């Protein structure tokens with residue numbers, strides 16, 4: 098068990114549904130909210146000593162919570178925020194929202210990350226997932242990052258020493274800080290690009306309901322959404338979870354969807370696409386169960 102003093106300092110008694118953009122989730126034994134990096138490091142060390150897995154949570158825009166067992170769920174939301182500019186290098190705390198980094202950098206006429214404008218994510222989660230869109234990814238701009246490894250030690254690492262791929266990275270631990278090499282760009286151009294990106298997102302994605310974005314990765318040369326649509330699965334609903342009519346790779350919560358409803362839709366999609374198309378769809382979202 099965790100040291101009870103440590104628990105009372107950081108524990109949050111709240112449903113996990115509050116911390117997932119899908120608004121699905123029950124209770125966790127350990128839902129912790131450290132308020133500084135040194136407390137975060139001690140939590141990670143204690144978890145390691147007790148063989149408990151940790152789960153960092155940023156914006157929760159890619160996590161589906163099921164039965165989380167004894168996992169130590171750690172929110173970044175209460176860590177201190179910071180934003181610093183030095184020439185074209187922007188250094189931020191991992192818990193900053195993507196939109197606010199883009200808006201703040203714009204004041205210095207620095208841009209580049211606009212392609213992910215509108216994603217309800219924190220930058221730490223976006224780095225962990227190597228978030229991307231419109232043929233760009235966050236690693237195109239990452240310079241270095243600092244993370245707390247699974248032993249609780251703070252480590253700084255350059256982008257060139259990290260492995261990353263399509264929605265995947267080699268980082269094991271809790272990212273706390275990151276630096277980006279931005280492009281010099283006028284405010285007018287940044288504003289225009291933001292507007293363009295957001296209108297494309299609203300046109301293609303179901304922003305009017307809770308979701309986790311694309312449920313599956315696109316298989317090589319194909320689009321998961323198109324495959325799901327061609328299998329006739331659009332609008333399929335289980336409980337309050339539904340395959341979006343607007344974009345078949347999005348599962349939306351139409352009210353009070355439960356974990357099992359979403360999990361069942363995922364199972365049906367994978368089975369049907371395999372049977373009809375011979376393709377195994379790989380999850381992009383993180384299912385914690």
Ligand SMILES: Cc1cc2nc3c(=O)[nH]c(=O)nc-3n(C[C@H](O)[C@H](O)[C@H](O)COP(=O)(O)OP(=O)(O)OC[C@H]3O[C@@H](n4cnc5c(N)ncnc54)[C@H](O)[C@@H]3O)c2cc1C
Nearest residue numbers: 153155156157158159218219221222223225228229272310
């Ligand atoms: C409407 C909508 C649109 C979206 N569009 C896109 C898109 O265009 N492109 C795209 O790539 N994704 C998209 N997504 C998915 C999602 O926003 C991204 O995967 C995003 O990068 C997740 O960031 P987050 O902070 O919400 O991470 P979370 O959901 O909190 O976590 C995701 C993963 O990252 C880990 N993690 C979180 N914080 C940290 C940290 N500080 N250190 C280490 N690991 C951490 C978590 O443990 C988990 O494994 C979309 C989602 C929604 C809801």
